[in-house]
Amino acid sequence: MAAAALTATVSAGAAQAAAPAPVTPVTCTAANTELTVKKVSSPADHLLLKATNTGSKPCYAYNAPYLRFDEAQSATAVDFDSVPQAVVTLEPGKSAYAGITTSSPTGTHRHKAHDLGVxxxxxxxxxxxxRSADLKLPGGGVYVDDSAQVTYWQATRALALRW
Structure with a gap:
């Protein structure tokens, strides 16, 4: 009887040892994601930035991306009204989105940009x-002005374009 109890204890211990360790997420970077940017039909004067996790571990898309149109000296402003309820976590193969407002009726210094640094x-x-990733803007370039801004990373396309 004691041998049977010992066998059951060893078997239960072996099952626990075989359980995989939890995977610790990493920070999303240009090295573990694929970035794309595209023009959207609505809302007007908006682009959609998409980051897809190409790594083998989940990654966290923290805050909002730093954006630079062409050779701009400073990063694009962030829409602080777009803060999500939680940090967006990307499982391998999944995507996060950021909406980019390129211009507005009150913006000034309008110019055509061809590249986007992310x-x-x-x-x-x-x-x-x-490191930064350099993307070509769609359609041979887009018009931007000093009112341009980017949202925080969002879990869905619809949330990113809501702002």
């Missing part, structure tokens, strides 16, 4: 998370 931010929002 950099993920770190958790504390004190700097970049990894």
């Amino acid at each position: 950099t993920f931010t770190n958790r504390a929002w004190t700097g970049a998370a990894g």
Whole structure:
């Protein structure tokens, strides 16, 4: 009887040891995501930035991306009204979205931009998370002005374009 009890204990211990360890998410960067940008029909003067996790671990898309149109000296403004309820977590193969307002009727210094530099931010929002990615803007370029802004990363396309 004691041998049977010992066998059951060893078997239960072996089953526990075989359980996979939880996967710890990493920060999303240009190295573990594929970034694309496209023009949308609605709302007007908007682009949609999409980040798809190409890595093998979940990643966190913190805050809003740093954006730079062409050779701009400063990052595009962030729409702070778009803060999501939680950090967007991307499982492998899944995507996050950021909406980009390129111009508005009150904007000034309108010009045609051809390239978009995108950099993920770190958790504390004190700097970049990894290197920047350079994307070509759709349609040979888009018009931007000083009212341009970007949303925080969102879990869906609809949420990103709501702002």
